[in-house]
Structure formats: C-alpha cells, structure tokens
Amino acid sequence: MSRRRDLMQLLSESRPTRLDPGESQLDLATLTAYPPQEPAQRAARPAARRRLVLTAGLVPALAVGALAVAVVVHQPAPTPRPEAARSVTPQSAAARQFLLAAADRVAGSEAGSGQYWQINMEVGDVREVGPANGRYDIAVRMGVEDWLATDPDGRSWTFFQRLGGRPISAADLAAWRRDGSPARWGDVSVAPGPRRLRTPEGVDSRQNYFLGSQSVTAAELTALPADPAALQAELSRRHADSQESRTEFLFWSGTSLVLDLPVSPEMRAAAYRMIAGLDGVTSLGAVTDQLGRTGVAIAYARRGDGGVPLQTRLILDPRTGRALAEETWRVGVPDRLVHYRAIVEAGWTDANPPTA
Incomplete structure (x- = not known):
C-alpha cells in the first residue's frame, strides 16, 4: 500500500503551466503541516512530518435537525472573519466536562454509509503585509474538496481552489483600506482562482493516512480500539517513533481522529474521552471560528520551533459534539x-464526484 504523496507534488502535477508563476508559489503543504508552525519555522520542519494529502473525514452525518452546516459564499472583495475569543481564563475542569459531553453526543450519532466520504474544507495561512508603518494580517486561503472512495479498489478525487487573501480582523480590514485596498499582495491575489481537479485520472484510494505524526493505513484506523484507555495505550505504543512529547502526540492523534479521519462515531467518542484526560488541555469557552460559526474551543499549549509559544484550538459545536475547526x-x-483548517461540510454520499 503506497504512502500518500507530498502535497507539493500534488499541486505541481495539477497546476496548469499558464498560471501566474507568482500565484503558484502558494504552498499548500505548509498550510497542513503537522503540527502547524509559523511561516518562518516551517522550512526547518522535516518533510516526512507533513500531512501528505488533505483527505477524509470529520464526523459521520448527524441527525439532520441537529447538524448545522455553514454555507460559505466567497466574495472577491475581502471582508474580515470573526476572531476567536481572547483573554479568556482557560479551565481544565471545564474542558474535561465539555469533552465528555461531546463524546456522549457523538457516540449516539448514526455512522452512515455511501460510495464516498465527501468532505469540503478551507485552510488558511496568515501573512503580515502592508507598508512598514501600517502592517496588517491577511489569511491566504485555499478550498479543498475530497471524495474518498469506500471501495478499496475505487478511485478518490481531490479538487482545490485558491480562494484569495482577505484581512482577518476588523482592524486588519481598516489597515487594508488605509493601504489603498490593494487587490494583490505580492504573490497573493484578493480574487479567487479557478476550481481545479487534482489529476484527471483520480487518486488510488488505497493510501496511508496520518494519525498525529504517524502514517497508518485505513485498515489500521479501523482496527484501533474504541475504548479510551485502550486507545491511549495503543497510541502511546506508537509514540516511540515520534519527536513530540507523549502528551502532545496523544493530543494531536486524538484531534486527527475527531476532525479529519474516516472513523466510526464510537472511535471519535473514545478520542474525545482520551483528550479529556490529558494534562494541559483547557477550555477557552465560546469562540467564533474563521467561517463565522459559534463553538467552544478546547486548547493545548505547546512550544513551536525556536521555543515560540503556540496554542492549538480544537473548536467543537456544543449542540452536536461535531468538530468544526482546528486553529x-x-x-x-x-x-x-497563524493557521486554520475549517470543515465546511462532510458526509456520506452515493453520488458521483463532479468532473470539474
């Protein structure tokens, strides 16, 4: 079973030669690095630890009345998105209580089935732009749509679209306007690009996934225990080959299981319960993600390369337990x-993938 190919190779294969060379420099691999780093630090991150392909899975489709999926309309003119709440006192007890409640909600959802697990996500990387006396932040965004075949002999498909840059906050929007409302910042345009198919022939679905920083097969994902203690023990065994601390590895592995891997509701519930028992996991309370959706942020603090203090925020829908985003x-x-991944919609389908 082949390993997933690096995203830079993916984009190189899929980029038509007529595209603007500057615009093509957008590095989707760095947008999905494990763990996400600040731009200046990513060059030192070993390539083997990158997410190799954006695919598959958030939560199986929940009851229609309970599952609220945001519809995002991308406008050429940039408008800021709400920022997550700041200066909120984190509480470990509140995080544990919320995660256990989310586990109960997710465990009771229907697993569903279909010819494909179809998922749309938006990834964004923050850059500082503008004149020296008026710097501001923009999000360099890309939309990714995956159709993951459930048939081991089937083909999977990936579509991507550069969504353009946009100021992040109201203050950034005001600074952009003072800068003359530029339509371009170097190699980043305000306007979205065309939606493109990764490769005309599709992608072999018999590929590896990344669980934390470890490569696993679909069969290995299915074989993971759906008991939180047993899951933690199995992941701890895998930690021997990882550079992160054990707790960091467990947090990232659990985040992968609840956010973007094709596993059962019981497995997601076990991952939530495992995360709830980890030291250093706190609640930031109510926040708004980068798609404007309200959720609760579960946070884990860590040190990036060079000792930079970073915080990962897993944002969950309190009504359904559904994981909305990672920031x-x-x-x-x-x-x-610094970086975000937001799930726009996900679910099982028997429809055929679009041709463009």
Missing part, C-alpha cells in the same frame, strides 16, 4: 492567528 495561535498580547 493555531501564537500566544502573546494579543494572541495572533
């Missing part, structure tokens, strides 16, 4: 968004 923030006064 990385640099901790400071104020905190500063």
Whole structure:
C-alpha cells in the first residue's frame, strides 16, 4: 500500500503551466503541516512530518435537525472573519466536562454509509503585509474538496481552489483600506482562482493516512480500539517513533481522529474521552471560528520551533459534539492567528464526484 504523496507534488502535477508563476508559489503543504508552525519555522520542519494529502473525514452525518452546516459564499472583495475569543481564563475542569459531553453526543450519532466520504474544507495561512508603518494580517486561503472512495479498489478525487487573501480582523480590514485596498499582495491575489481537479485520472484510494505524526493505513484506523484507555495505550505504543512529547502526540492523534479521519462515531467518542484526560488541555469557552460559526474551543499549549509559544484550538459545536475547526495561535498580547483548517461540510454520499 503506497504512502500518500507530498502535497507539493500534488499541486505541481495539477497546476496548469499558464498560471501566474507568482500565484503558484502558494504552498499548500505548509498550510497542513503537522503540527502547524509559523511561516518562518516551517522550512526547518522535516518533510516526512507533513500531512501528505488533505483527505477524509470529520464526523459521520448527524441527525439532520441537529447538524448545522455553514454555507460559505466567497466574495472577491475581502471582508474580515470573526476572531476567536481572547483573554479568556482557560479551565481544565471545564474542558474535561465539555469533552465528555461531546463524546456522549457523538457516540449516539448514526455512522452512515455511501460510495464516498465527501468532505469540503478551507485552510488558511496568515501573512503580515502592508507598508512598514501600517502592517496588517491577511489569511491566504485555499478550498479543498475530497471524495474518498469506500471501495478499496475505487478511485478518490481531490479538487482545490485558491480562494484569495482577505484581512482577518476588523482592524486588519481598516489597515487594508488605509493601504489603498490593494487587490494583490505580492504573490497573493484578493480574487479567487479557478476550481481545479487534482489529476484527471483520480487518486488510488488505497493510501496511508496520518494519525498525529504517524502514517497508518485505513485498515489500521479501523482496527484501533474504541475504548479510551485502550486507545491511549495503543497510541502511546506508537509514540516511540515520534519527536513530540507523549502528551502532545496523544493530543494531536486524538484531534486527527475527531476532525479529519474516516472513523466510526464510537472511535471519535473514545478520542474525545482520551483528550479529556490529558494534562494541559483547557477550555477557552465560546469562540467564533474563521467561517463565522459559534463553538467552544478546547486548547493545548505547546512550544513551536525556536521555543515560540503556540496554542492549538480544537473548536467543537456544543449542540452536536461535531468538530468544526482546528486553529493555531501564537500566544502573546494579543494572541495572533497563524493557521486554520475549517470543515465546511462532510458526509456520506452515493453520488458521483463532479468532473470539474
């Protein structure tokens, strides 16, 4: 079973030669690095630890009345998105209580089935732009749509679209306007690009996934125990080959299981319960993700390369237990968004993938 191919190779294969060379420099691999780092630090991150392909899975489709999926309309003119709440006192007890409640909700959801697990996500990387006396942040965004075949002999498909840059906060929007409302910042345009198919022939679905920083097969995912203690023991065994601390590895592995891997509701519930028992996991309370959805942020603080203080925020829907997004923030006064991945919609389908 082949390993997933690096995203830079993916984009190189899928980029038509007529595209603007500057615009093509957008590095989707760095947008999905494990763990996400600030741009200046990513060059030192070993390539083997990158997410190799954006695919598959958030939560199986929940009851229609309970599952609220945001519809995002991308406008050429940039408008800021709400920032996550700041300066909220984190509480470990509140995080544990919320995660256990989310586990109960997810465990009771229907697993569903279909020819494909179809998922749309938006990834964003923050850059500082503008004149020396008026710097501001923009999010360099890309939309990714995956169709993961459930048939081991089937083909999977990936579509991507550069969504353009946009100021992040109201303050960034005001600074952009003072900058003359530029339509381009170097290699980043305000306007979205065309939606493109990764490769005309599709992708072999018999590929590896990343669980934390470890490569696993679909069969290995299915074989993971759906008991939190047993799951933690199995993941701890895998930690021997990882560079992170054991707790960090367990947190990232659990986050992968609840956010973007094709596993059962019982497995997601076990991952939530495992995360709830980890030291250093706190609640930031109510926040708004980068798609404007309200959720509760579960946070884990860590040190990035060079000792930079970072915080990962897993944002969950309190009504359904559904994982909405993952965000990385640099901790400071104020905190500063670095990177995000937001699930737009996900579910099982028997429809055929679009041709373009």
